[in-house]
Amino acid sequence: xxxxxxxxxIPCSGIGKALGKVSRIAAYKVIEEKPKTARTLCLALLTVGxxxxxxxxxxxxxxxxxxxxxxxxxKNILASKGKLLAEVMVTDxxxxxxxxxxxxVIELNEDGLRLADLVAKEVVDRINGVVK
Amino acid sequence: MxxxxxxxxxxxxxxxxxPEGTIAxxxxxxxxxxxxxxxxxxxxxxxxxxxxxxERDFAKVFPTITVDGCDKRCAQVATSNLSGRPAYSIVVSDxxxxxxxxxxxxxxxxxxxxxxxxxxxxxxxAAKVDATLKRRSAKTG
Numbered sequence: 001x002x003x004x005x006x007x008x009x010i011p012c013s014g015i016g017k018a019l020g021k022v023s024r025i026a027a028y029k030v031i032e033e034k035p036k037t038a039r040t041l042c043l044a045l046l047t048v049g050x051x052x053x054x055x056x057x058x059x060x061x062x063x064x065x066x067x068x069x070x071x072x073x074x075k076n077i078l079a080s081k082g083k084l085l086a087e088v089m090v091t092d093x094x095x096x097x098x099x100x101x102x103x104x105v106i107e108l109n110e111d112g113l114r115l116a117d118l119v120a121k122e123v124v125d126r127i128n129g130v131v132k
Numbered sequence: 133m134x135x136x137x138x139x140x141x142x143x144x145x146x147x148x149x150x151p152e153g154t155i156a157x158x159x160x161x162x163x164x165x166x167x168x169x170x171x172x173x174x175x176x177x178x179x180x181x182x183x184x185x186x187e188r189d190f191a192k193v194f195p196t197i198t199v200d201g202c203d204k205r206c207a208q209v210a211t212s213n214l215s216g217r218p219a220y221s222i223v224v225s226d227x228x229x230x231x232x233x234x235x236x237x238x239x240x241x242x243x244x245x246x247x248x249x250x251x252x253x254x255x256x257x258a259a260k261v262d263a264t265l266k267r268r269s270a271k272t273g
Contacts, residue, residue: 012147014174015157020176028240042153044145044206047181057272058175072178072268106161 003084007038007085008057008132009123010046011065012072018102019067019090022112026065026090026119033124046076055083061130063123064092086126093119140261141194142174143218145207151203151236151246152224158186158242159224159253160199171265177207180214191216195264197257200224219267220260227253 011027014020031038045053057080062068064073064087074087094115102112141256146161173194179187190196191211193219196218198207208221227249228236234245242250 004135011148013144013157013178015144015146015160015174016176027238034215040148042149042201042206043178044210045167048204050204050208069213070176070179070182072182075182076178078152104160106165110192 001054006016006060007127008060008062008063009038010043010057010073010077012070013043014067014068015105017067018108018112019094021067021105021108021115022102022119023067023073024088025108025116026088026123028125029116029120030127033120034127035083037127043073043076046080046082049080052114054080054082058107059083061085061111063088063117063126065123083099085130088119088122090115090119093122118122138265139171139173139194140168140219140264141196142172142199142257143177143196143207144174144199144212144238144263145189145201145205146177147201148239150201151226151238151242152164154201155228155236155246155253156199156201156207157225158250159257160255162250163257163261166248168261169252171261172205177210182211189214191218194270195219197222197260197264199253199257215267219264222256222260224253224255241265254273 007110009027009036011023016026035078066073067090077084100111100115104108136156144156175190197220198218200207
């Protein structure tokens with residue numbers, strides 16, 4: 001990572017549910033697709049109030065990817081006074097793609113990976129909307 | 133409220149930025165799903181800040197083991213500060229030092245070598261689960 005990225009993409013931790021894992025995989029896909037524009041950050045650093053992480057998210061637009069209505073990523077960003085540019089809810093993307101049945105936390109099934117692709121696309125669209 | 137004697141909470145850091153964080157997460161799930169499925173529960177760490185009182189009481193209700201990817205120990209610190217003191221704390225990078233020939237590089241899709249470390253971390257967590265339950269059982273008689 002160069003440190004010059006223009007957007008920080010922060011997924012929820014994704015330990016409890018397949019949709020959390022989808023958010024994490026989607027974030028990795030975004031960074032793979034836009035390595036010069038996007039980076040991620042350990043969400044737990046915000047939970048503990050890490051100073052360096054706080055500086056980064058208060059000076060760089062953030063996109064939260066949340067797996068469930070608890071909205072851990074968006075809420076931790078806001079609690080840390082971060083610049084929340086957008087929040088993408090995995091559940092919203094799933095609602096528009098009802099045929100998908102994502103499963104697995106250690107390893108996502110095919111539907112989970114497909115859903116991660118769709119979530120990543122939505123995040124990339126948001127990034128393209130603000131970063132020229 | 134009586135404390136449960138049969139379940140232990142395992143709290144993993146999120147660790148999105150580093151391979152050790154992904155190993156912490158995978159090792160935690162291995163314990164939850166395969167090694168001690170009837171003896172363990174978990175909670176997403178960021179819920180300590182994003183959630184309500186019920187979530188913050190997690191470490192008061194369950195004896196907990198924290199699993200961190202690096203020596204920043206976010207899971208241990210957040211659990212101690214926002215919920216309750218963990219019974220044990222495990223750091224992946226400490227265990228990984230026992231495998232000096234394995235270079236950690238994957239954020240997703242762990243290699244077979246990286247899975248070897250994840251399984252070692254999972255075994256360590258499972259041992260601490262057993263120790264925690266034994267200690268609690270001795271206390272409650």
